[in-house]
Structure formats: structure tokens, C-alpha cells
Amino acid sequence: MGPSRTELMQFKVTPKEKELIETCAKKQGDTVSEYVRAAVLMDMILEGNVGAMKIAVDTIGRKAVQLLRKRADRLSDLGADAVDSQ
8 A cells, every 4th residue: 555645636628628538538548537637647758857756766666566466366266276386
């Protein structure tokens, strides 16, 4: 689990911008918050912001560990431990 998000940022958008952001977020399986946060961080990364790069690496690392744990659990459920020990 990553750092708790306690700060709130608000900004205004046009109805068309809102619709586009919501559509894109849904298409990627993200919430609007996740989508906007990732887009802003990506822009900062492309500008060479080291702080944004560190946040991205930390997030990717956490997600990779979660994914590997899920896959290990799935393999265990399928009996991979028995196959590996032979």
C-alpha cells in the first residue's frame, strides 16, 4: 500500500474536457483521480522532473510486487509448488 492521500486539489474544466477525461479514465480502467494524477506526473517526467520520476518508480515497484504476489498465489492454487519440488 502506498502513501495515504490526504491533500485535495480542485480545478475547473469545460463540460467537453470533463467528458473526455472521464471517458479516457474509464477506458484505461482508472478512476478520474488516478488518470489525472498519472497524466500530470507523466508530463513532469517528460520535462525531466526527478521528483516525479521517483514517485513513478515507487508506484511501479509497488504495483509489480502486488502483481507478482497475485501470480504466485494463483500458481500455488494450481499446484505449482508440487511441480517445482519434483
